[in-house]
Amino acid sequence: MSVPRRRLRGIAAAALAAGMVFSAAACSASDGDSGGEGGKTVVLQYFGSPGFDAAVAAFQTANPDIKVEAQNMGELKDFTPKLNQWLATGQGAGDVVMLEEGTLLGYLETPDKWTNLLDLGAASLEADFLPYKWANGFTADKSKLVGLGTDIGGLAMCYRTDLFEKAGLPTERDEVSKLWPTWEEYAATGKKFKESPAVKDVAFIDTATAVMQPYIMQNSQTWFYDTSNNYIVEQNPIVKEAWDFGLQMAADGLTGKLQRWQPDWNAAFANAAFATVPCPAWMTGSIAERAGDAGKGKWDIATIPGGSGNWGGSYLAIPEQSKNKDAAYKLLTYLTGKDGELSSYKEKGNMPSNVKALDDPAFASSTNEYFSNAPTGEIFGASAKSLKPIYLGPKHQGIWENHFETEMRNAEQGKKTSDEAWAKAVADGKKLAEG
Amino acid sequence: MSIDTHAADAPRHSAGPPPLDPGERRKQARQVRRGRLDMKASPYLYVAPFFVLFAVFGFFPLLYTGWVSMRDWGLIKGDQGFVGLQNFQAVLTDANFWNAMYNTAGIFVVATVPQLLLALMLANWLNRKLRFRTALRMGILLPNITSVAAVGIVFGFIFADRYGLANWILQSLSLDPISWRGSRFASWTAIAFMVDWRWTGYNALIYLAAMQAIPRDLYESASLDGASPTRQFWQLTVPLIQPTILFTVIISTIGGMQLFTEPLMFNYGAAGSGSGLENFQTIAMYIYYTTFEGNFKYGLGSAMSWLLFLLIIGFALINFLMVRRSLKGSK
Numbered sequence: 001m002s003v004p005r006r007r008l009r010g011i012a013a014a015a016l017a018a019g020m021v022f023s024a025a026a027c028s029a030s031d032g033d034s035g036g037e038g039g040k041t042v043v044l045q046y047f048g049s050p051g052f053d054a055a056v057a058a059f060q061t062a063n064p065d066i067k068v069e070a071q072n073m074g075e076l077k078d079f080t081p082k083l084n085q086w087l088a089t090g091q092g093a094g095d096v097v098m099l100e101e102g103t104l105l106g107y108l109e110t111p112d113k114w115t116n117l118l119d120l121g122a123a124s125l126e127a128d129f130l131p132y133k134w135a136n137g138f139t140a141d142k143s144k145l146v147g148l149g150t151d152i153g154g155l156a157m158c159y160r161t162d163l164f165e166k167a168g169l170p171t172e173r174d175e176v177s178k179l180w181p182t183w184e185e186y187a188a189t190g191k192k193f194k195e196s197p198a199v200k201d202v203a204f205i206d207t208a209t210a211v212m213q214p215y216i217m218q219n220s221q222t223w224f225y226d227t228s229n230n231y232i233v234e235q236n237p238i239v240k241e242a243w244d245f246g247l248q249m250a251a252d253g254l255t256g257k258l259q260r261w262q263p264d265w266n267a268a269f270a271n272a273a274f275a276t277v278p279c280p281a282w283m284t285g286s287i288a289e290r291a292g293d294a295g296k297g298k299w300d301i302a303t304i305p306g307g308s309g310n311w312g313g314s315y316l317a318i319p320e321q322s323k324n325k326d327a328a329y330k331l332l333t334y335l336t337g338k339d340g341e342l343s344s345y346k347e348k349g350n351m352p353s354n355v356k357a358l359d360d361p362a363f364a365s366s367t368n369e370y371f372s373n374a375p376t377g378e379i380f381g382a383s384a385k386s387l388k389p390i391y392l393g394p395k396h397q398g399i400w401e402n403h404f405e406t407e408m409r410n411a412e413q414g415k416k417t418s419d420e421a422w423a424k425a426v427a428d429g430k431k432l433a434e435g
Numbered sequence: 436m437s438i439d440t441h442a443a444d445a446p447r448h449s450a451g452p453p454p455l456d457p458g459e460r461r462k463q464a465r466q467v468r469r470g471r472l473d474m475k476a477s478p479y480l481y482v483a484p485f486f487v488l489f490a491v492f493g494f495f496p497l498l499y500t501g502w503v504s505m506r507d508w509g510l511i512k513g514d515q516g517f518v519g520l521q522n523f524q525a526v527l528t529d530a531n532f533w534n535a536m537y538n539t540a541g542i543f544v545v546a547t548v549p550q551l552l553l554a555l556m557l558a559n560w561l562n563r564k565l566r567f568r569t570a571l572r573m574g575i576l577l578p579n580i581t582s583v584a585a586v587g588i589v590f591g592f593i594f595a596d597r598y599g600l601a602n603w604i605l606q607s608l609s610l611d612p613i614s615w616r617g618s619r620f621a622s623w624t625a626i627a628f629m630v631d632w633r634w635t636g637y638n639a640l641i642y643l644a645a646m647q648a649i650p651r652d653l654y655e656s657a658s659l660d661g662a663s664p665t666r667q668f669w670q671l672t673v674p675l676i677q678p679t680i681l682f683t684v685i686i687s688t689i690g691g692m693q694l695f696t697e698p699l700m701f702n703y704g705a706a707g708s709g710s711g712l713e714n715f716q717t718i719a720m721y722i723y724y725t726t727f728e729g730n731f732k733y734g735l736g737s738a739m740s741w742l743l744f745l746l747i748i749g750f751a752l753i754n755f756l757m758v759r760r761s762l763k764g765s766k
Contacts, residue, residue, distance in 0.1 A: 077705065081727035084510045110512060259710060262703050263591065267598035398729060402708040409710040415617055428531075435730040 041067045042327045045094035047079040051348030055340040066327045076100050087113045093319040095328035099147055101313050102397025108139045108146055109394055115318040117145040120329040132389030133353040137315055147315030148336040149353035153280030154380035155214050155309030158287060162298045163275040167196040176302040186305040190254040203256035203274040208246035208412045209405050210278045214309035215242040217390050225393025231433035233426060250412040257413050266290045280311035281351035281380045288370040301374040308386040351380050399429040504738040510731035522738035534713055535721040543691035546627035554635050558642035559668055575636030586629055587700020594625040616711030626715060629697040638683050645679035681758050685751050692747045695719035718743055
């Protein structure tokens with residue numbers, strides 16, 4: 001009796017040991033196998049809400065031999081570390097991956113990780129894209145095209161007509177646009193708005209940091225970096241000018257001191273706690289979501305002070321590790337083509353970077369019901385086409401989000417003086433840029 | 436190979452009474468050998484899974500991290516060669532690193548001291564005869580088994596600056612609202628709330644288990660001698676569960692030094708940005724930021740991880756000595 005039991009124990013132990021070996025082996029076997037049947041599965045990895053669903057379905061119908069596996073990777077900040085590890089280890093990345101414009105230049109510094117789209121025949125597509133969007137997809141030596149543009153963030157100023165009415169300001173969008181051809185006039189309008197006792201608890205703009213992006217883009221060709229990737233923020237007077245301008249608005253009591261994308265900011269929409277917000281095309285959906293049914297028809301869209309601007313927007317690229325480059329390229333060019341970009345505009349309001357799509361009536365004459373039927377295609381299209389390109393640099397997004405935006409908000413909220421916050425942002429940004 | 440050893444064993448077995456044919460004898464000898472091997476080797480095999488897993492997921496990463504910490508290694512650009520102790524030097528002169536250290540230690544103190552005291556009280560209370568005793572004992576563990584991310588999100592709403600529940604309560608008591616991320620102490624307190632919400636019940640259950648091992652007659656004689664319940668608690672219960680208290684202090688130290696998810700969720704998921712972050716960015720957040728978000732500095736992150744490892748060992752030792760001495764004193 002005791003022998004079989006002992007034997008059983010031996011077997012159990014052996015099985016356990018074997019199981020551990022197998023499970024360890026299984027871990028390494030499961031990835032890097034995106035090939036599928038005959039290399040026809042294409043993995044698409046994206047973040048945020050690019051509105052690819054309908055476009056992928058249409059592509060699938062047109063190309064039954066290619067299987068598209070679309071993977072939603074969450075927010076940009078969740079996706080970035082993963083993608084970096086996959087690129088570093090040479091496996092795990094999708095066949096087509098989405099890259100944000102603020103992080104793109106960091107990836108361009110390692111061109112060997114990416115497929116040259118020119119080799120796959122992208123050269124003929126140049127005329128299809130807005131010039132700056134096309135140019136930004138290249139590596140520094142212009143020899144390699146890494147990404148093609150998906151969306152851009154043409155800028156406008158979203159405002160609440162009900163609050164403007166209460167404050168005694170004009171509410172009609174053309175008249176509102178005429179109130180602020182420049183940022184100075186925008187701030188002056190804000191002061192006039194705050195004079196009215198009917199809106200004394202309402203801020204004029206959600207946060208001082210919101211003026212930075214359009215202000216700098218309209219007035220400078222560089223931001224934190226020069227075109228040779230040197231960190232030059234201290235030598236770029238426009239950045240400090242925009243900083244001071246935003247904080248002056250805060251000092252005048254015009255800003256809501258909110259942090260974007262956080263619960264307080266979300267709740268502020270529902271509470272009608274501010275009257276204007278600089279809004280890229282992709283943000284109209286976010287506003288409608290947060291302000292809810294109660295805000296429908298109370299919002300409208302005017303032009304941005306200064307007239308042009310861009311905020312955000314992405315690219316699609318093919319990692320060098322992809323085993324299905326041809327099929328991946330097919331998907332990539334479909335999604336960045338006219339039909340693909342119009343489809344994602346329809347789905348999520350993401351504005352096309354493809355000129356053919358921008359000129360198409362489906363975009364150009366589109367209106368937005370939530371925003372009092374504002375002619376969104378016309379407003380955002382004009383702002384995008386008049387935009388002068390700006391050079392962002394490899395770690396732009398990190399320097400902006402982690403240091404300058406954070407410190408500017410510290411100053412706005414009175415946690416630090418402007419000088420302290422500026423000094424810390426410059427120093428921490430330098431460490432990030434040069435590290 | 437078995438034939439050779441069998442030949443050597445043969446004379447010993449031939450002394451046995453029933454003469455066996457060679458095949459049978461060989462079988463018996465094999466069984467004896469297998470039995471001996473089983474006795475000696477099996478126990479090691481049974482404990483092996485832990486050690487194998489620890490070697491793969493604990494010890495190897497530890498050594499590997501040590502190796503990486505002496506190299507200039509970016510996550511994308513790859514290994515750029517040996518740099519000696521430069522990474523450690525960079526970490527030790529980094530003001531943000533020390534700021535994160537200070538926050539970690541601060542949050543640890545603000546969270547752990549009330550947590551363990553509260554757990555002791557709870558355990559003492561649950562150790563009495565109560566209605567629904569089992570339900571109550573199970574109930575205090577509930578916060579521990581809820582997802583920490585869910586807890587973080589909910590507390591993030593509670594401690595939102597403008598439209599948060601905590602400030603709403605303060606305002607309805609006509610007190611000034613608090614900027615929860617705006618000052619060190621406010622943010623530490625808010626994070627301590629999350630930590631304690633999760634871990635007080637867990638520690639209370641451990642204390643309760645220890646308390647139940649104390650013989651009842653000790654309490655009976657103490658009552659006969661006229662000791663009040665409070666006095667019984669401090670002079671009987673606490674000294675008798677000293678090893679358990681020591682255990683929870685060390686475990687809390689290790690957990691506290693590695694605090695990550697709660698402050699991360701308090702900052703709405705960002706490890707390296709957000710206003711007020713420098714008030715409560717913990718060392719684990721800073722390591723994550725350095726390695727995976729900022730500059731993808733693998734070497735620098737590894738150096739920080741090693742320093743944290745050494746610090747945890749140091750802290751645990753200090754804790755051990757301090758708690759042991761103070762408990763001895765109270766005996």
